[in-house]
Amino acid sequence: MRPEALNFIVCPNCAGELTLSSDSPRADDGHILSGSLACRACASQFAIRNGVPILLPANLASVKLKTASRFAEEWTRWSDLRDYYEREFFDWVAPLTARDFADQVVFEGGCGKGRHTAIVASHGARAIISLDLGESAFVAFAHTRQFPNAHVIIGDLLNPPVRAAFDLAFSIGVLHHLPDPAAGFASLASRVREGGRVAFWVYGHEGNEWITRYVDPVRKAVTSKLPAPFLRIAAIPPAAALWAVIKLFYRPRANGKGPSKLPYGDYFAALYRYPFDEIHANVFDQLVTPVAYYLREDEVRPWLASGFRDALLRSHRGYSWTGLATVSRSKAAVAD
């Protein structure tokens, strides 16, 4: 971490100010790779390890840590950043564009290996604070340590140890893995300043009936309990089958002229040009997690019902939801 991160982070136990201990030396590039932070108010101590401050509350539920550790296998095995991530990111957050991130103070809830952190940092955000619960944060730090405006922390999205001062907060593909997705969204939005914006992307129930009916029971009963390195291997045959289906049937759609009736038409067409290991990562991702909610429109829409204006919820490729809203907590704005 860089000392500038102290402008944004707080104690996860009492929201008090944090100070760096004197035995936290700086590396040549300005980062503190190991050391500790102390809360001025409640005297809690937090370690900095491999460049990342570990800001976990004293009472963290174990199910969240379990989910995070399951995904660590993915983020450390498929650890490179790829050129198509940027196009994907701006597809997910549309109508936000790169310009909406420039000169903003941004909070990312659930950063994985830092693929979105790097994109936002490179598009001129004034600062981006990216949080993850698990070891993937170390991978994210390694991917983004060259950006002076990027700060990666370990923390709990349901109690994010950051100030409520962000211009823009976003969470891509994470809220549906929390025990309570609605609470996760509320928590993300709670760190945005009045007039700032919050954006998210989550799995939809609509368009995913095949997964919820056939894949989800297998995930819950079997694959989420398998050792993650074993599951990575076991996911190769179904990934190969899916890859073959995509290559055989989705080429016309990928070229913009296929029939619209194909299941997951837009999604699989988008995968058509991806390398096999990306399909493999997607299949692994579906099977590995102990918690995954496929959310109906009538479950997601209420998230934006109060405390926001200019709320927008759109179906993304027919199988997921992208939300965007402006935070408006004042009574006058609600009456408008």
Ligand SMILES: [Zn+2]
């Ligand atoms: Zn404290």
